Amino acid sequence: MSVVVYKCPQCGAPLTFDADKQRWECKFCLGSYDVETLERQLAGKAGEQESQEETGQEGEAARHIEEEDEFSRSARAYRCPDCGAEIVTDATTAATFCVFCHNPTIIPSRLSGEYRPSKVIPFKISKEAAQEAFLKWCRRKPLVPSDFKSKPRLEKIRGVYLPFWLHDCTAAGTLRADATKIRTWRSGRYEYTETSYYEIYRQGNMSFSGVPADGSSKMDDNMMDLLEPYDYDEMVDFSMSYLSGYLAEKFDVDREAVWPRVKERISEDTVSQLMSTVRGYNTVRITYKNVDIQDKEVHYTLFPVWMLIYRRGDKKYLFAMNGQTGKVVGTLPLSIGRAFAWFFGIAAAVFAALFTVMGVILL
Amino acid sequence: MKKMFAVFAAVMISLLLMAFPSAGLDTGLKVYDDANLFTNAEESSLREKAQRIAYEKNMDVVVVTTYNTLGKTSMEYADDFFDYNGFGYGSGYDGILLLIDMEHRIAWISTSGRAIRIFSDRRIDKILDKMEGHLKENRFYEAANAFLNEVEYYLSGGFKKSVRYIPVYLGISFAAAGISVGVMASHNKGRKTVTANTYLVPDSLRLRENRDVYIRTSVTRREISSGASGGSGRSTTHTGSSGRVHGGGGRRF
Numbered sequence: 001m002s003v004v005v006y007k008c009p010q011c012g013a014p015l016t017f018d019a020d021k022q023r024w025e026c027k028f029c030l031g032s033y034d035v036e037t038l039e040r041q042l043a044g045k046a047g048e049q050e051s052q053e054e055t056g057q058e059g060e061a062a063r064h065i066e067e068e069d070e071f072s073r074s075a076r077a078y079r080c081p082d083c084g085a086e087i088v089t090d091a092t093t094a095a096t097f098c099v100f101c102h103n104p105t106i107i108p109s110r111l112s113g114e115y116r117p118s119k120v121i122p123f124k125i126s127k128e129a130a131q132e133a134f135l136k137w138c139r140r141k142p143l144v145p146s147d148f149k150s151k152p153r154l155e156k157i158r159g160v161y162l163p164f165w166l167h168d169c170t171a172a173g174t175l176r177a178d179a180t181k182i183r184t185w186r187s188g189r190y191e192y193t194e195t196s197y198y199e200i201y202r203q204g205n206m207s208f209s210g211v212p213a214d215g216s217s218k219m220d221d222n223m224m225d226l227l228e229p230y231d232y233d234e235m236v237d238f239s240m241s242y243l244s245g246y247l248a249e250k251f252d253v254d255r256e257a258v259w260p261r262v263k264e265r266i267s268e269d270t271v272s273q274l275m276s277t278v279r280g281y282n283t284v285r286i287t288y289k290n291v292d293i294q295d296k297e298v299h300y301t302l303f304p305v306w307m308l309i310y311r312r313g314d315k316k317y318l319f320a321m322n323g324q325t326g327k328v329v330g331t332l333p334l335s336i337g338r339a340f341a342w343f344f345g346i347a348a349a350v351f352a353a354l355f356t357v358m359g360v361i362l363l
Numbered sequence: 364m365k366k367m368f369a370v371f372a373a374v375m376i377s378l379l380l381m382a383f384p385s386a387g388l389d390t391g392l393k394v395y396d397d398a399n400l401f402t403n404a405e406e407s408s409l410r411e412k413a414q415r416i417a418y419e420k421n422m423d424v425v426v427v428t429t430y431n432t433l434g435k436t437s438m439e440y441a442d443d444f445f446d447y448n449g450f451g452y453g454s455g456y457d458g459i460l461l462l463i464d465m466e467h468r469i470a471w472i473s474t475s476g477r478a479i480r481i482f483s484d485r486r487i488d489k490i491l492d493k494m495e496g497h498l499k500e501n502r503f504y505e506a507a508n509a510f511l512n513e514v515e516y517y518l519s520g521g522f523k524k525s526v527r528y529i530p531v532y533l534g535i536s537f538a539a540a541g542i543s544v545g546v547m548a549s550h551n552k553g554r555k556t557v558t559a560n561t562y563l564v565p566d567s568l569r570l571r572e573n574r575d576v577y578i579r580t581s582v583t584r585r586e587i588s589s590g591a592s593g594g595s596g597r598s599t600t601h602t603g604s605s606g607r608v609h610g611g612g613g614r615r616f
Contacts, residue, residue, distance in 0.1 A: 143547045178573070190584040197579050203572035207564035226553040229561050252511040273568055274557040278575075329553030342547065343540045350536035357530075 003078045003087065004106040006244040009033070009041040011296075014103045016245025019123035019159075019304075019323070024241065038241055040046065044339040078107060092216065095161065095240075103167035106240050110250045117238040119166075121230055122322045123159055123304040133326045134319065142342060145335035148312055159323060160185060161243055161302035162224070163215035163251035167262050168297040171268040175202040175287040179281040187214040195263070198281065202274045210267055213258035215251030215300070220321075221261065226324045226329040230303055234324065238302070248302060255298045267291040293321065372424050389479060390450055395419060397467045397542070398428035400503040409504070420518040421504040422478060423458030426507050430465045435612055439466040441473035441604035451475050456607065461510045470498055473612035474598075479610035483598045485519055498616035512548045 006015040008026035015024045015033070024033045033041075078087040080098040087105055089096050094110040097103065100233055111117070125133065138149045177200040184193045210232050214224035236242075270291045278284055304323025309316055312333060321331030388395065396406050413424045425445065432440040440460040445451065451458040455476030462471045471514035472490060474482045484492075490513040497506035516524060598610045 030394075141547070141550050143544070143551060152462040167612070186587065191587050192582055192584045194580060194582045196577065197574040198580075199578055201572050201574040202570065204568055205570070206565040209561045210561045210563050226555060230555045242398045269559040269563065270607075273563060274549060276559075277568075277570060277573065294583055327553070327556065332551040334551060339544050341549065346540035346543050347533075347536040347550055350539045351532050354535060355522070355525050355529075356531040359520075359525040361522040362524040 003081060004108050004220070005081055005103050006038075006106070006241050009038075014244070016104055017122065017242050018245075019126040020129070022122065022124075024244065034168075035236075035239070035241075035279045036185060038240065056262075061298065064303045068301045077327060078105070078180050081103060090249075092168060092249050092252050094220070094250045095243040098248075104244045104246075106243050106248070107218065108240065110276065111238075111240055111243075111248075113310070115250045117302045119235045119298050119301045120161065120238045121232075121235050121303050121324055122242045123322070124234070125304075125323055125326050126157065127157060127306075130159075130323070130326070134306075134308055134321060134328055137328045138332065139330060143334050143338050144332050145312075145338065148310070152253070154310055156307075158307045159246040159351055160217060161246055161248040161307050162305050162309055163249055164212045164224075164301050165215050165258050165262070166299040166301055167211040167213070167253050167266070168267065168294045168295075168299070169211075169293050170205060170207045171266055171270040172292040172294070173203070173206050173267075173274050174277060174288070175274040175286065176200065177202075177273060177278065177286045178282050179278065181280070197209040200278050200284070202277060204274055204277075206270065206273055211262055211266055212301075212303075213262045215253045215258060216249050217252050217257075219248070223320055224305075227303075227320055227327060228303065230322065230324050235301070243302075246304075251300065255300075260363050262295060266293060287336075367449040386601055389477065390423075390448060393424060394426045394487070394507075396426075396428050397464055398430045398463065400428045400465070401465065401507070402504075409507050409511065414507070416511060416515045417452075418431075418520065420515070421452055421454050421457070422518055423456075423460075424511065424514055425450055425458065425460040426510065428463040428465065428503070432542060435469040437462055437467055437469040438473070438609075438611065439602070439604065440464065441471045441611065442607075442609045445473055445609070446603055446605035446607050453475050455475075459514055461507065462613075463506070467615075469613050469615050470494055472510075472611050474610040475607065479598050479608070481517055482514075482610065483596050484610075485597075490517075491612065491614040493613060495585060495616060520581060540601060549612075563613070 005362050006024070007013065008029060010031045011026060011029040013026050013028035015026055015038075017023075018025045018032075021032070022034075024038050026032070055159065078089070080087055080101060080103060081086070082103050083098065083101040085098060085100040087096065087098055091108070092110075094115070095104070097108045098105055108128045134154070134157075135149060138144050139287040164203040179198045180202050181196045181198070182193065183196075186192070188342060190192050210227060212230070214221060216224075271286070271289050275284070275286075306323050308321065308330075310319065311317075315333070317330065317333065319328055390413070392410060394401075394406055394410040401409065413426060416422070418568060425457060427441070427444055430439070435443065441460055441464075441472045444462065445460045446456075450460065452458070453476065457476035457478055458484060459475070459478045461468075462473065464471060470491060472482070472487050473485075490510060493513055494506040497503070497509060498514045516527060549569045600608050600610045603609050
């Protein structure tokens, strides 16, 4: 079982993808490469390697596969091509680092065949920018304890490419609703209320594109949903090289398993689209709704996420940040003292304002 | 001739005195419980309070009870009691008087001078509202006490009046603070930033059916309660037998 380390075509040191420059950087010879040059140079080298490996290894291949199958089910060990140390990973890890030489390492078998993503959104926010953005997010919250806002306590920050299933489809929705228009007016000693009743019929087709659902059982679905939206304009064709220098996960929740969640979501969106065409009523009550989803197409993609672990006392807090937009999700701790201070501060201010204003009014 | 005049004057004065058996009374006492509705302790407590308010606000405050209005209406008796006994401070005879008339079972509030403007019809109505429950159950001390409290309230400045609503302010400010802190706490979690439009292909919505069918109309009517309306600052006045102007109002109990 082999792993891939992206190496600098000039000096052979490992390459990592730089989110700020959107290029691959070599930390040793300071070489910098864009997608085309890197692919071109690597394609040449890979060709050489493959032709070397193919000679003389064909006979053993069949037996190897059987052994490897069993092996891969129990242990998850790979060897670092540089230092030879064993790389131990989770069953779903597709990109990681060698614990000894810290080389960025990619496991191609977990990114090929059905596990080959069609698209990827590369990291756009660098590690430093992610830390900064996270701390800025914390500082804006009035009820976060002050000791939570300091940099050194950010224990761990990891850039991870997480598997997402993107769904394209068309939806046909049918909606029936009872609606009322209410008008009131005064005449003499009486107030009149006129209620007009209507029945609403709506049927419509619409298309959705790129409805995401995370395909990793390690991640909380709700947390991942809150990371949205990602900007799909920056989505590119998948290349393993984007993973160099980051962690990556392959899906372990397949497209069938995420479908119920996605279907429910598309159904809700379809109904609210139809409801948005019902205007000018005071009350609307849905009496019947049905959504038919057709022409479903699913794409497997990797999206960038910064995972942040923050330690405070004995407790660990997990946050996720959209690696493209910088949106943070997760639950910050609540400072009871601050909450009380704000509560009484606001109460006192409102009380003083009321007292003064009423005092002037009652003069 | 001089003697004749003296006799005439004496007769006139005694006639006046007859109209008010208690005439020539001490206007400093403020509480005149002719109907004996209060115990001694209650009377002195009311007296103390009325004297204090009168002194602090420079406005005469009088409480009178009677079983006999000498054939007058409650309004006339109250006005005359005030005028002929020399109540009222300053040149405008500023003062307010509460008559608990047990003969007609009417509570009448008479105002004079500056008090006419301060105690508008609506305010007098409010004072009577506070007293009505007590009067109906013959709790005269509580009724008189409520009267004095209300009088003091309306004679107070805005901030002192504002003190009365502190429980309301507390409720409002605690609710406002609770909501604000709740919103702040909700900010400690990530919020949803996608809508039903996020993944919709723009302009892909095609309506195949779009019908709003009118069914029927119903009309209901409701009488507008008149209690809420009514002038706030008006004080209706009348002229008493002495020729002086009074405001006031009363209620049966």
